[in-house]
Amino acid sequence: MNKRALESRTLVISVVFVLMAVIFIIRLFYVQVLNDKYKLDADNNSKRNITEYPARGLIYDRNGKLLVYNEAAYDLMILPRQVPEDLDTNSLCKLLRISKDHFIKKIEKAKAFSYYKSSIFEREFSSEEYARIQEQLYKYPGFFVQTRTLRNYPEGTAAHVMGYISEVNTAVIEKNPYYKPGDYIGKSGIEQSYEEELRGKRGLRVVMVDVFNREKGKFAEGIYDSTAVSGNDLELTIDADLQKYGEQLMQNKKGSIVAIEPTTGEVLALVSAPGYDPNLLVGRERSNNYALLNQDELKPLFNRALMAKYPPGSTFKSINALIGLQEGVITPSTKFSCNNGYNSGRFHMGCHSHPSPVDLKYSIQTSCNSYYSNVFRTIVDHYKKTETGYSKWRNYVLSFGLGTKTGIDLPNELNGFVPNIDYYDRYYRKGGWSSLTIVSLAIGQGELGFTPLQMANMATTIANRGYYITPHIVKKVGNKRVEVIDTSIYRHETGIAPKHYEEVVEAMYDVVEKGTGTSARIDSIQVCGKTGTVQNPHGEDHSTFIAFAPKDNPQIALSVYVENGVWGSRWAAPMAGLLIEKYLKGKVKREDIEIRMLEGNLIEIPKKP
Amino acid sequence: MRNSTSIFYNLDWFTIFLYLILVFAGWLNIYAAVYNEEFQSIFDASQQYGKQLLWIGTSIVLGIIILFIDERFYNTFAYVIYSVVIFLLVLVLLIGAETKGATSWFAIGGFKIQPSEFAKFATNIAVAKYLSTLNIKISDLKTKIVAAILIFTPAVLILAQNDTGSALVYGSFILVLYREGLSGNFLVIGVATAFLFVMALIMRNEIFIFPFDIQLDGTILLIILVGLVCALLWYLNRKSKQLLVIMIAVFIASAGLIKSVDYIFNSVLEPHQSKRINVMLGLESDPKGAGYNVNQSLIAIGSGGISGKGFLEGTQTKYDFVPEQSTDFIFCTIGEEWGFLGSLVIIILFITLLLRIMYLTTRQRSDFARIYGYGVACILFFHFTINIGMTIGLAPVIGIPLPFFSYGGSSLWGFSILLFVFLKLDSDRMKVL
């Protein structure tokens, strides 16, 4: 090969050099100038949006007693990228007290979410558990702890009122842009109805992190940062002592107690039995506990106070008396006879033995079925058409807040039921029913279904001699009284004259003084009440009682409903008496009755054959 | 004898200038790569940039010493230097320290010396000496064999140290041999074989799906593609019967190579052996998942945009997302903080240096100096290509430093010696008769 040919190879090699440089430049131009993907990736790598969770509002009772506060909890986080392949799984499982299968499932889940981003591995360890785990955690790279807050209920009371919080589900996230995965939201009770007040405002910090996820300072000097604003504290209308006492009285029983301050509509106690300790629905055991409660056949999660539809029984007679008086079909001195019941043609409705005939006062005191069958039929029939009379009657009933939602500031309240004309037209046929067909409404039976809250509201309306204020459970949001912010709280009138109420109130006073409700009698307080014994086709009859006290200037009105309590006078009336005594006197003197109530167990009673 | 002033007078100051710019640019980028708030002083000797400054200083001293040594020394003692380095390469295998699975270090005091970084210089000087010997013709089989032994001995020893990258550098001597008369076919065959080998490794586990539900495994697809290329080459010159024969031979040889790669990996090697080869070639990069390093590197460079994020502002670099960022992946820092413009400048600087060296070879009267110069250019070129190619996803992840840039005393010394010896030979070119 000649020298010149070889010299040309110097040029060939130089050209190869230049070609390589050109290839690199083209590639760099593509990667750095034309393609934007890598800029985003670099941001994803090093920018972290860190949510600053605001403290959720605290909740107090009407006397300033703390009912809910926040407690630090610790989520164990995982960053799959940093988890070594030879991780000592067995010892970590032991430390966390979880099974290996569970561990593997969680690891897979975290990896599926992201290999490079951290996610929650196990939630909500308590401070004690955290202390134990933290000591050993350095042995397991890729795991670290993030704090968050959990609710704690120092009084362990009013679980149904409080409700609970849990992680938002995807449906909520899609509907409401405020929520991000991992956020908590109120799922029932006031946690749900006052969610927006309680949650506060989330803050955000944008920081730079390195490859080990260590914070390296603010992004863009913090111009995208915002501080978290704590949620508003709530003051409830609930009296925690009364509430607790009600829960104790209802232990081992099914039913409900609702107490209301008549002049304000403030709910003093709202008991649904059986209940549960609200602390069960907090922390790592929540889902287990929830499942157990949910499977319990006594349905402890079911808020009977707002959702159970019970017939009011004889407590409803007071209402029929008021309607009769207002409609002018009776006067206080109108008498009806009763021969162990009401007879019309071949129809017979039984009554117990008592002197006859009966006037208004005595009819309430002795709870005469015959009297109210007559009153009810007269109300309906003194109009030309049954339908007209019935809808007149029905409108009075509705004006007591019965059969429709009261509008209390709690979720999941049900309407209750007062049949309308359509219902009877469908059930019988148009024109196929008369006052006699539906006469069981006279004594609070038949199709009627009221919630315990509605029955308490009924007592409230009588106590107020004709009106009620929308019942509510929150008194103050932050520093503001709830009446100021909530326009749904106002005075509802019944349209029945106060003088008629006086008649009924006196009669109810007699019930407690010398009638069916004497077990509610308290020496120094004038208590008015009305018993009810509700026919129950599925088992023992239900025991119910509505009451208020003192007779003049009432401070408390309440309804007590004890399932399978047989007679209104057996359980509901004495309990109502104890609650009134507790609330007005601060302390119960009649200990024999108290013990009998506390020890009573109606849950194991076998069903009627 | 001339005095020292005239040594500096004849020196190629342009090359020195390029050298200094590259070295100091490297140092700035090392500072940026390992920068953190705790150690802000750029001269902190406990940090890599502080140490690198020490290496730069000593390299310059070393360069000056080299310039003072008589140029005949290198020619005369070429084989001695080569033998000493080979001895050291053997010795390091026996008593060397192990880091990251490679036994390539001597730990002397607090310092680590890596003989393989000096072996490039030694091999180059020996090859130049041998090829410049009178009456040596590369067309002789004996010459080829001797040259191959000179080149492959250090390569094999370095491979034995588990430092695949540094061993592969010796492949760059094929360009030197080509310049000295080795048939271009060798170059083509060499490059093509390497290419097919890597492609076969990459594709052998892939399944390709084509329309009409045709599925081909990678090995078969590769053979078909080679066949198509051969057919096309013959078709362009279809009157030549000789070419037809050659193309058929090429096709059979390629198919054989591809199939045997597949066969060896599937049936001969143990799984852990084939995995190791894949890792060495950067095909199965690391436990964090395939391509993690390259991806982070691309993110760093790509996010730099046109003009970069600014000095010390690279988030990928500063927050350690890029692996080995002061050594093998130093180019990421340039790409991220200085952007396309900075990268362009560095590439132009390198290419200018390489072309300058090639230009300087043309003015040598001595074959020894001339061939030595080719070696310098080719070794630097190989490092440049593989290192930058790897960071921008064009070359497999083979850990070799970017000359003058990457952190490391041995490599900077090695490259400085390599370059300054050539500058010395060049400055004394007039003395050669």
Ligand SMILES: [Zn+2]
């Ligand atoms: Zn009667």
